[in-house]
Amino acid sequence: MSEPVVPETPQVPEPEAPSGPYVYDYAASPQRQIVMPKTVPLPSLRTYQAEVKAAAEADEAKWVKMQADFETAKAKAEAEGKDAPKPPVRPVPRKDDNDMKTPWPQEAKDADLLRLQECLGAKVEEIFEQAGELTCQVAKESILEALQLCRQDAQLNYEMLADETATHYPAATGFAFSVVYHLTSISRRKRLRLRILVPEGFQPETACAVYPGANWMEREIYDMLGIRFANHPDMTRILCPEDWEGYPLRKDYPTVGLGQRDIAFREDRGGMLERIALQKAGQLGINLKQPKAD
Amino acid sequence: MFKNEEMEINLGPQHPSTHGVLRVKLRLDGETITHCRPMIGYLHRGVEKICENQTFFQGQVWTDRMDYCSAVANNLGWAEANEKLFGITVPRRAQYIRTMLNEFNRLASHLIWLATHALDIGAMTVFLYAFREREDILDMNEAFCGSRLTTTAFRIGGLREDLPPGFEKMVQKFLAKFPSCLEEYENLLNENRIWKKRTIGVAKLGAEDAIAMGVTGPVLRAAGVPYDIRKAFPYAAYAEMDFEVPTRTEADTYARYLVRMDEMRQSARIIQQCMDGMPEGPVMAKLPKILKAEVNEVYHATEAPKGEIGYYLVGEKGSSNPYRFHVRAPGFINLQSLPKMAEGGLIADIVAAIGTLDIVLGEIDR
C-alpha cells in the first residue's frame, strides 16, 4: 500500500537573474509549481456506478429533507395562522444546449471482453466499455497470460500492440501506476485496452516475448515514469541521458527541471583563451567546465 | 598482421542523412553491419509533461511541433481524441474541410520525404522539384490557417474559420497540375539505374516482422498488409470517400517509394471528392465556454503520413487540463525496426533504410 507520495522539493539555488528586461522570471513560472492531484481519475464502471448511486441517494435525501422542511414550515404557518408556504418543486438537472454528450462507462457487451473473462476467470478484475472503447483490467501478475491469450486465441487474434503507456496516480491507495496496453486486430478491425494497476516498486512482466515492439515503449515508460519491467532485454533510459535524475512524467516532478539552468558560457572566439572543455555529461545532462580564473 | 576486428562507428547526431538528430551506433565487420542500435532523445522537449499543465484548448499548439512535416495530421488526431473524450459531434462541413486539409498535408509530407530521401541517395533534382510543389501546398496552409508549417489548423469541435475566399481556385489550380508533376518525379526516378540499385532489395522488412514490431503506415503497406486506419477505423469524412489503399508485396525500399507515390495520387483523388461534395453549414459545434472533462480515458488513432498516430488522454473530473497525455508516435515505433532492416546489410544502405522509414525526430522524441 503506497501512501500518496509527498514531493520533496529539492533545495536548488535559484539562478541569478541577469539584468535586462528580456529575462523570463523562472521562479514565478507556472511551469515550476508542482500541483499534486487530489483525485484518482481512473475510469471504472464500478466507481461510476457507486458515484451515480451515491449521487441519487444524496439527491433523494435532499428531496426528503426539503419535504420535511416544508411540512414543518406548513405546520408552523398553520399554527401561527399565516399563509401556507409554497410546496417545494423537485429540481430538475439543467439541460445544456450544446453538442456535447459525455460518454459514461457502460456494461461490457462485446464478445471479446466476455471471451477474455471466460478464459481468464478471476484474473479479470473489471471489464467495461466507454466511448466505444473496450477496456479490460486484469490482475497485475497475469498480464503476460492475458497478452498471450489475446495474441494466440483464434477468436481474439490481436496481432499488433499499438501502444503501451502508463499513468501516475499519486493520490491512489493500493497502487501508484496504471499501465495500459492498446491492442489492435488488423484482420478483425478491433481495438482493445488491457490495463493493470501496479504499486510502487512492482515489476510487471514484459510484453516483449509476445509483442517484440513493446521493447522501446517499455523503455520509455521506465524512462518517464520509473516502472521497471521484469525480463526486459534492455531496461535502460531511452529519451533522457543515462544519468538523468528522477522520472519526469511523475506528478511530483516539476515541468521546469530541478536546477538545470546553470549552463554558463564564456566567449572564446579566437581559441586563444583556455578552451571550455566539455566534460562527461554531468548530473543533469550537461556540465560545461568553467574556465580557470586568471 | 591483419586481424579480424569489428569496428564501431557513430552515425549522427549531426549527419546530413539522419533527418535531424538521430544517432545510430553501428558495429561493422568490413562494410557489413553486424549490430545497429538507434539512440534517440536528442530532441526530447517534454511535450507530454507540458501538456499536462495546459488546458485542452491550448494543447493543440504542442501537437503542431511534434511532427512538424505533418502538423495538420497531428492537429486532426488531437482534435478528434478530444472530441471523443468529451463526446462532441462535429458539423459535416468541418469534417470535409478537415479531410481535405489532412490530405494536402499528406501530400506535403510525402513530398518532403521524397525530396530528402532522393537527396540522401544522390538525386538532387527531385529535391528542387518536390519543394516547388510543396510551396503551393504551404501557400494554401497559409491561406487557411495563417502559418506555413505549424498550422494550429483545427479547434476542438470544428474549425476556427471557414475557408478563405479564393481557396477553391487555388485547390483546382493545384490539382490540375499535380498529376503531371508526379509523372515528372517518376520520370526522374522510376527507371533511374542508380536509384533502382540503391533501393531494390534494400532494407527489407516482411509483413510478419512489421506487424510484430508494430510498424504502421506505408512501410507496413509495402509489405502487403492493407492496413490503413482511414479504411479500417474511418474517422472525419473518410467513410464517404472513395479511395484505394495501395499495397506492394516486395517490402523493400523501392516498394515503399512506389506505395507513397500511389498514395499521393489517392490523396489528390480524395481532395477532388472533398471539393466536389463540400456540404454547406456551420463549421463549429456548439460548446460551453470552458471544456471540463469527466473521468474518462480515450485512445484515438488516425492515419498520419508516417503511420498510426494515437493520442491517449486521461481526463480528470472538473479539470480543464488533461491528467495524462501520451502520443503514440508512428516514427518512434517504426524506428524500432531499423536494426532489423539494417543488420546484415552494407553500411551505405543504412542511409536508404533511415530515409525509407520517413522519420521525424520531433515526434519520436516528443
Place this chain on the structure above:
Amino acid sequence: MGINQLSTLEHILITTKVEKVMNWSRATSVWPVTFGLACCAIEMMAAGASRFDFDRFGAGIFRATPRQADLMIVAGTVTYKMAPIIKTLYDQMPEPKWVIAMGSCATAGGPFDSYHTVQGVDKVIPVDVYIPGCPPRPESLIYGFMKLQDKIMTSSLADRYKDIFEEVG
C-alpha cells in the same frame, strides 16, 4: 613627427582597405553548416530550395562538416542532451564564424519551457543574429541573413578580438 604621421596614415589606409575587401568577400560567400534540429530546419531547407533560392546570397552551399563552414544556423530546439554536441560543432568551425539563432526555440527556448530544453542557444554558444518566429518564414531567414551580412561588412578585426587582446596584453 612627419614620419610618424605618415606611418599612421599608411597604417590606416592599408588596413581599412584590406579589412573592407576581406569583409566583402566573407559576407558574400557565407557557407552554412547543414545542421537542422527541428521544425525550423524544414524552413531552412525551403529557403535553400527552389522558391527562396539561398544561392542568390552566396550561402547556398550547405556543408555537411563544420570544418568547411563559416555560419551555423541553429534551427530548432536545443536540448540538454544535444547542447554539448552543438558546442563541439561550434568549436570545430574555423575562424571567423557566425551563428544565427533561428526560431523562438533557439532564441529563448521558445514554447518548450520544460525540464529538458535549454532556454536559448546563447547559453551554449555566442549568437550574432536572432530570428524570432515559430518557425520563421524563409523570407525571415533571408532578412536575418542580410542583417548578418551587414554585421560582417561593418565589423573590424580589432573589434572582433578586442577582449582577447586585452586579456593577452
Place this chain on the structure above:
Amino acid sequence: MNKILRTLIPFDIAKGLAITGKHFAKVFFTANRRKVPFHIVSEYPEVVAKVQPRFRGRLTLLKDEQGEIKCVCCLACEKICPTQVITIEKGKKEGRKMPFPVRYDFEMERCIFCEFCVESCGFDSIILNHQFELAAYNREDFSLGMVGAENMFEPSNVGKFSVADD
C-alpha cells in the same frame, strides 16, 4: 557487351538532361506565350514578399478613432497564451471609464504566433499584423511593450484580414 556499352555511353545522363530540357522548354515557351514570369524564384529583398491575408505576424495593439488604446485589460489573452508571453498591468486613466493597461508587455522571443490571443479577445483590440522581418542582434530587442517600445500600438501598414471581410 550490352552492359559495357551502357556503361560507356551515358544514356541516363542524356535522359535526365532531356527531361530537364523538355521541362525548361515547356515552361519557357508557355510563359513567354502567356506573358507571365516563368521563374518561380521569389526575388524577396528587391520585391516585397506577398503574404496571405490570414498570415500571423507580430502582435500589435490597436487604437480606436480617437487615438485611445482599445485594450480594456480583460486579461483573456494573458490567460489563454500557451507560452505566457503577455503581461498586463491594470490601471486607470483620467477621462476613461474602462480600465487602461498601464503596462502591456510582450516577449516576442517566446511567442509562437498561434493567434490564440486575438481569438480570445472580445474587444478586437489586438491583431497579429503582417510583419515578419523581425530579426535583431540582441534578445533585448524582442521585449516589446507599452513601456519603452515604439510601434506596439500602431496598426500594421498592411491590411489585415478580419472575420467580417469574408
